[in-house]
Amino acid sequence: MDALLNQPRIDNFIYLNRDNRWLGFHWRGLEIRSDGALQLCSVPLFDGDSPKPADNFDGPAGLAQAPDGTIYLSDPLGHRLFRIGCDEALVPISCIGGEGNIPAQLSTPRGLFIPKYRNAIFVADSQNHRVQVFDLASSQLVDIWGQTSVLRAPEPGSTPGRFNTPWTLAGDDSGNLYVIDYGNRRVQKFNRLGEVVPEFWKTIDNAQYLGQPSDIAVYSGSDRTSVYVVDERAHAVFVIGADGNPRRDVQHRLISFGAAQLKKPMGIAVDKDAVYVGDNELHRILKFSTADYGFMGEAVGYEGSIAALALDAGGNLLVHSGSGALPVRLLTDAGYGIRGVLWSEAISVSSAGSEWHRVQAKCEELTANVHLRLFFHTSDDPNDQPTDPDVDNPFSDPKWKPAAATPDPLANTHDLFIGGPRSHYLWLGALFGGDGRSTPVVPQILLEFDHDGYLNDLPALYQTEPNSRDFLLRFLALTETLFQDLENNIAGLSRLFDPLAAPKEFLAWLATWLAVELDENWNEQQQRRLIASAFERYSRRGTVAGLRESLRLLTGVGGIIQEPILYAAWWSLPSPAATCACHNASRGSKETAWQGVENSVLGATTMLAAAQPQGAVLGSTATLDYSTLIRNEEFGSPLFEDVAHQFTVQIYRSALSCPETISRVRAVLDREKPAHTDYHLCIIEPHLRVGFQARLGIDAVVAGGTEDIRLGAATLDADDVIGGEPAGRIGEQSRIGIGTRIG
Numbered sequence: 001m002d003a004l005l006n007q008p009r010i011d012n013f014i015y016l017n018r019d020n021r022w023l024g025f026h027w028r029g030l031e032i033r034s035d036g037a038l039q040l041c042s043v044p045l046f047d048g049d050s051p052k053p054a055d056n057f058d059g060p061a062g063l064a065q066a067p068d069g070t071i072y073l074s075d076p077l078g079h080r081l082f083r084i085g086c087d088e089a090l091v092p093i094s095c096i097g098g099e100g101n102i103p104a105q106l107s108t109p110r111g112l113f114i115p116k117y118r119n120a121i122f123v124a125d126s127q128n129h130r131v132q133v134f135d136l137a138s139s140q141l142v143d144i145w146g147q148t149s150v151l152r153a154p155e156p157g158s159t160p161g162r163f164n165t166p167w168t169l170a171g172d173d174s175g176n177l178y179v180i181d182y183g184n185r186r187v188q189k190f191n192r193l194g195e196v197v198p199e200f201w202k203t204i205d206n207a208q209y210l211g212q213p214s215d216i217a218v219y220s221g222s223d224r225t226s227v228y229v230v231d232e233r234a235h236a237v238f239v240i241g242a243d244g245n246p247r248r249d250v251q252h253r254l255i256s257f258g259a260a261q262l263k264k265p266m267g268i269a270v271d272k273d274a275v276y277v278g279d280n281e282l283h284r285i286l287k288f289s290t291a292d293y294g295f296m297g298e299a300v301g302y303e304g305s306i307a308a309l310a311l312d313a314g315g316n317l318l319v320h321s322g323s324g325a326l327p328v329r330l331l332t333d334a335g336y337g338i339r340g341v342l343w344s345e346a347i348s349v350s351s352a353g354s355e356w357h358r359v360q361a362k363c364e365e366l367t368a369n370v371h372l373r374l375f376f377h378t379s380d381d382p383n384d385q386p387t388d389p390d391v392d393n394p395f396s397d398p399k400w401k402p403a404a405a406t407p408d409p410l411a412n413t414h415d416l417f418i419g420g421p422r423s424h425y426l427w428l429g430a431l432f433g434g435d436g437r438s439t440p441v442v443p444q445i446l447l448e449f450d451h452d453g454y455l456n457d458l459p460a461l462y463q464t465e466p467n468s469r470d471f472l473l474r475f476l477a478l479t480e481t482l483f484q485d486l487e488n489n490i491a492g493l494s495r496l497f498d499p500l501a502a503p504k505e506f507l508a509w510l511a512t513w514l515a516v517e518l519d520e521n522w523n524e525q526q527q528r529r530l531i532a533s534a535f536e537r538y539s540r541r542g543t544v545a546g547l548r549e550s551l552r553l554l555t556g557v558g559g560i561i562q563e564p565i566l567y568a569a570w571w572s573l574p575s576p577a578a579t580c581a582c583h584n585a586s587r588g589s590k591e592t593a594w595q596g597v598e599n600s601v602l603g604a605t606t607m608l609a610a611a612q613p614q615g616a617v618l619g620s621t622a623t624l625d626y627s628t629l630i631r632n633e634e635f636g637s638p639l640f641e642d643v644a645h646q647f648t649v650q651i652y653r654s655a656l657s658c659p660e661t662i663s664r665v666r667a668v669l670d671r672e673k674p675a676h677t678d679y680h681l682c683i684i685e686p687h688l689r690v691g692f693q694a695r696l697g698i699d700a701v702v703a704g705g706t707e708d709i710r711l712g713a714a715t716l717d718a719d720d721v722i723g724g725e726p727a728g729r730i731g732e733q734s735r736i737g738i739g740t741r742i743g
Contacts, residue, residue: 061076073112080092146166170216185210361430430442514538649681
């Protein structure tokens with residue numbers, strides 16, 4: 001009762017699915033998906049034509065799958081076994097079968113079992129009162145259980161280990177075999193050596209709850225083994241432990257299920273989450289949950305006889321109809337139940353009570369074949385809850401509103417106005433409906449209360465009379481619904497300016513606000529990151545770091561950017577060394593001492609200026625047609641005008657993976673560089689350069705010399721030589737002094 005009381009509220013609404021667990025809710029015919037959404041229970045789906053009920057159907061048959069995927073089935077009336085061949089046809093197994101009682105012959109074979117630990121098939125040879133074991137590879141008989149001597153005709157027996165009409169078989173992961181001994185109305189257990197374990201049946205018999213066992217299935221989990229026994233008299237399934245003790249619930253009651261749904265059960269299969277049981281009066285296959293053993297629904301599309309059920313390696317359900325036809329396969333989770341109900345415990349959000357406004361199921365779009373209806377009840381008494389709904393007659397209690405007795409009980413009402421006077425408690429319910437092939441999906445339910453709606457925008461006069469106020473609340477709620485999407489869009493405009501939250505279709509528009517050009521080849525995350533970092537990158541625009549970052553982000557290329565002016569050093573003559581008054585040099589000496597400076601070596605670290613720093617000087621540097629005059633404010637500019645406002649961009653050839661890359665690089669440089677600058681783009685070829693490109697095979701290749709520089713050629717580069725023979729090449733000219741030279 002207290003699960004939904006005083007829920008944490010956010011303003012004036014709460015979400016009722018917390019932590020994807022739907023705390024405080026109960027349901028029947030529904031299940032929680034892995035993402036926390038509620039839907040109708042998944043059930044097997046058959047898309048083919050169901051076989052007609054067999055006229056000569058008289059009991060169970062066998063169905064088993066070998067580790068290699070081969071499917072085996074028994075033919076009780078034909079006294080033989082089949083396997084399904086590669087052409088999907090029934091192939092009789094040679095050396096096994098033929099009516100008779102000698103070893104390897106069969107008389108009404110029924111249950112089959114193939115263990116994991118042994119390449120053999122166990123056959124319940126029903127009318128011969130024995131279990132025969134055959135090798136799968138050779139089809140040879142290797143063992144017989146339940147017969148005192150192979151020299152005598154088989155006959156029934158009741159002592160432990162003997163059989164009277166064995167019907168069906170099942171085994172666990174420990175190698176134990178469980179046999180329905182139908183004529184003796186018991187279940188016998190054998191270990192993997194074929195030795196009977198009499199204590200198993202004694203434990204069951206002492207509890208006296210099985211009347212007529214008729215079928216069996218076993219599931220071995222990580223912690224325990226559960227044996228599921230179909231009882232023909234009780235038309236129910238009982239759950240037993242591997243030691244024979246029945247499983248019990250928290251109230252210490254025997255666990256059984258299916259009595260309310262099953263009429264004539266036959267055929268059972270089990271996996272971790274579900275138990276599948278056939279019914280030959282309903283001609284249906286029913287699914288039950290292993291979590292609470294509740295009924296989940298009937299298989300969709302199948303209506304026929306069921307002689308045996310089995311699960312294949314892919315988890316699909318195989319059905320043996322007993323008519324000698326191929327077994328059919330049902331997809332276990334492709335269908336859905338027809339109806340499901342959901343209801344809550346009392347919900348309270350305030351000790352002073354609340355004006356309950358609206359409940360809305362946040363569901364996927366409802367198609368024509370699925371239905372969802374919401375119901376509610378309000379009260380100030382926590383014990384005034386309506387009757388819990390059931391699947392057959394849901395929400396029949398008149399306390400539930402809207403009442404179930406409506407012209408169209410399947411009309412969709414997934415968005416419901418509550419209204420009414422202030423109250424402390426609210427109960428919610430929902431009815432799910434489908435056609436077996438589709439389902440409503442509800443990931444969340446929103447509950448609104450103490451709503452500040454349009455009524456507060458009207459004069460207070462409209463709220464004085466209770467009936468008028470209630471009518472206006474309901475009427476205005478319709479108007480609010482019409483404009484809700486528009487108001488939500490207006491309230492959410494700010495997210496359109498958030499590059500991490502804006503819808504994908506708004507990214508191009510948002511990029512225009514920041515003058516960002518998006519490449520259609522970029523994925524969505526790249527576009528969002530580029531827009532988000534645009535404002536910060538503008539603070540570095542036009543700098544070396546900004547250019548390098550833009551090249552990396554926009555073209556994927558890493559560039560080496562250099563400014564020649566930073567390395568410009570001009571050649572100058574050394575100056576005379578200064579002498580002090582106490583210098584003891586001899587008078588009349590004509591030798592001058594010069595002071596060494598770092599810029600006095602031409603060509604190593606320095607260069608000559610392109611023009612006279614003072615401009616043309618008459619009688620000194622002025623040459624007709626080769627000199628220029630400069631103004632006072634331009635004094636010294638010739639020293640720097642050849643290298644100022646210029647930079648170089650060097651890119652490794654390996655970075656230019658496609659022809660379009662170089663064009664994108666130029667476009668980025670033209671757009672991002674300072675307007676008064678110019679650049680030179682240089683492609684670094686993979687030559688060996690000490691200290692610059694020295695990783696052989698990565699950014700450098702050992703090669704021969706380059707062509708000689710001739711008149712009219714470009715300026716000297718690091719790779720150019722002036723005249724002379726080419727240097728030696730490894731592998732071609734390697735004899736020093738004969739075929740090659742060094743240098």
